[in-house]
Amino acid sequence: MLHLRVISPAETTDQAMAVLAEDPGITHVTLARGIAVAPSGDLIQADIAREGANDVLEHLTALGICRDGAITLTPVETVLSEASKTAAKESPGDPSDAVVWEELLTQTHEESTLNVTFLAFLTIACLLAAVGVATDSPVTIVGAMVVGPEFGPLAAFAVGLVRRDSRLARRSAIALLVGFPVAMVVTLLATLVWEKLGWITLAGVESVRNVDFIYKVGPFSLVVALLAGAAGMLSLVSEKSAALVGVFISVTTVPAAGFAVIAATLGQWHIAFLSAGQLAVNLAGIVIAATLVLVFRPGAGSERGPIGRFARWLRSRLSRNR
Known part of the structure; x- marks a missing residue:
């Protein structure tokens, strides 16, 4: 998984939280309002399944957070949490195949x-x-x-x-x-x-x-x-x-x-x-x-692209045969 850290201006925090809430691959979300100093704003942190990172980053960037705040993304080596397992399972694709652009x-x-x-x-x-x-x-x-x-x-x-x-x-x-x-x-x-x-x-x-x-x-x-x-x-x-x-x-x-x-x-x-x-x-x-x-390779962390579509078809066939 990846650790997402966002410094969001107060006026865009609710929108940013809505973006995170809509993605099933995000968990361990925390919010501390008014804690960020430079740049000033609210601090949002979450863990995100690697295969869903591109869409989340695209939506957060569209809010202008990169201009008025900051977004950092770092790999997480070890996570002990049932919530993280659920997030990784519900995200489409495989984390090893995901390209975080x-x-x-x-x-x-x-x-x-x-x-x-x-x-x-x-x-x-x-x-x-x-x-x-x-x-x-x-x-x-x-x-x-x-x-x-x-x-x-x-x-x-x-x-x-x-x-x-x-x-x-x-x-x-x-x-x-x-x-x-x-x-x-x-x-x-x-x-x-x-x-x-x-x-x-x-x-x-x-x-x-x-x-x-x-x-x-x-x-x-x-x-x-x-x-x-x-x-x-x-x-x-x-x-x-x-x-x-x-x-x-x-x-x-x-x-x-x-x-x-x-x-x-x-x-x-x-x-x-x-x-x-x-x-x-x-x-x-x-x-x-x-x-x-x-x-x-599968595009944008989902299963677009020839290999991604083939992998999705293969998994569906295997699940039917079980």
């Missing part, structure tokens, strides 16, 4: 902003990838995959497409279009220094065997990217953050960027272009799969 928009907005931290992580990841290529070390390549922050903007771009949020999509695209070139330029400069020191040689790069998968583009490159993008978006909307680590390790976006830089500095343009192609395939595959996951 405001929650997802807030999360992806934070992950898609171009800032110093994002550039630092992406640059470090590219440098690690370059070292992994130079030393033919799969372990270092995996480290670069985990450090890379690029999935955040890719997921945000998919959310922007589905929600038709041009600002979010544009912000995400800028983060990627600026972040990767900056990281690759820094990696290029570092690679030139390493080559001057003799740490990287043409013979060494040509003899790599353990990390040559990075630039070998094939049908499974797209398949892996699609699967990773689907798993990554599912982990975001279902709050299964542990699954994101597996997503990071499975895609070769940052390693491909690092390999392209090293190959270019050594004049291996064929490998450089293949690595760039691998990067493009992975980026496109992740966005496509993440978008499809959002499109075909």
Whole structure:
């Protein structure tokens, strides 16, 4: 369940309470009039079934509470209450399938902003990838995959497409279009220094065997990217953050960027272009799969959408057979 906290102006409190009363997925409602200081107003708190959150937030927002008050939503890990079980049961759909759009928009907005931290992580990841290529070390390549922050903007771009949020999509695209070139330029400069020191040689790069998968583009490159993008978006909307680590390790976006830089500095343009192609395939595959996951999941916390309708039909058939 989710915990809803609303600071409502006094003139809209009764309307807000009416919204909560009409939803069967809401319970544990409390009201403290005149207790809020900044902004001033009444404090309303309740627990809400995840699958019904979108409709409630939409109605509360329509009252102007976001403008004159505040709405916060936080996950509740443990609830011991028969009332909460009843609320979850009476809400249509399954909580694991529900996409709380405001929650997802807030999360992806934070992950898609171009800032110093994002550039630092992406640059470090590219440098690690370059070292992994130079030393033919799969372990270092995996480290670069985990450090890379690029999935955040890719997921945000998919959310922007589905929600038709041009600002979010544009912000995400800028983060990627600026972040990767900056990281690759820094990696290029570092690679030139390493080559001057003799740490990287043409013979060494040509003899790599353990990390040559990075630039070998094939049908499974797209398949892996699609699967990773689907798993990554599912982990975001279902709050299964542990699954994101597996997503990071499975895609070769940052390693491909690092390999392209090293190959270019050594004049291996064929490998450089293949690595760039691998990067493009992975980026496109992740966005496509993440978008499809959002499109075909049950919409707005109810059971709209193809998968939601199928799940509702399947449950009705099973209940008839009992």
